[in-house]
């Protein structure tokens with residue numbers, strides 16, 4: 115199961131069963147199953163269903179048309195975004211792992227939204243800078259960042275040039291399984307400690323950034339929404 119900070123799996127199940135939002139799209143379901151078969155434990159990198167539904171709802175509320183994703187992997191959030199966008203909408207995805215993207219591509223094709231996607235195979239920082247040189251400044255309605263967490267601050271600085279005023283930059287995994295609110299003295303393995311530290315530093319940075327207003331949503335593993343001022 116993908117990462118989720120809710121207290122019990124039963125509560126997550128309840129939320130999913132009691133939401134009238136369209137049930138998981140067949141191609142999303144198949145994409146997740148294929149990812150589990152191919153990537154095993156690493157498949158937890160796909161965003162969980164409740165977070166995907168939240169993102170989809172947000173994009174529709176915003177009437178988002180032009181969007182960006184940093185960290186595509188096999189494309190669960192990528193396909194979710196493409197499905198939520200209007201017929202002429204576009205989502206540009208950046209990832210250095212082409213094989214993972216190609217694992218999910220058949221499901222994007224079967225869902226008939228391939229015309230809405232554009233995949234850039236490169237590292238995130240050069241991909242983002244390439245968009246600036248390509249004159250995409252202040253043109254994106256929404257960006258979703260789900261790549262290497264230690265570089266979120268660096269990506270934020272570039273994204274502020276790419277996302278329009280009033281647009282949203284969303285960052286994934288900012289609550290780190292709740293570890294951000296744990297004490298340093300609590301028992302944690304070294305990996306959790308490292309991830310917790312990175313998340314806390316990023317969360318503090320965003321909380322003090324007067325160029326955006328932000329809120330951390332306790333869905334999935336925590337999603338920070340920044341509205342560009």
Ligand SMILES: C[S@@+](CC[C@H](N)C(=O)[O-])C[C@H]1O[C@@H](n2cnc3c(N)ncnc32)[C@H](O)[C@@H]1O
Pocket residue numbers: 159160161184185186187188189190191192208209210211214236237238239260261262
């Ligand atoms: C958590 S996964 C993304 C999951 C995806 N959003 C989903 O829902 O399926 C993170 C992805 O970020 C990519 N990534 C990590 N660091 C990167 C970097 N510096 N440049 C480009 N991609 C990067 C990895 O290759 C991986 O595919």
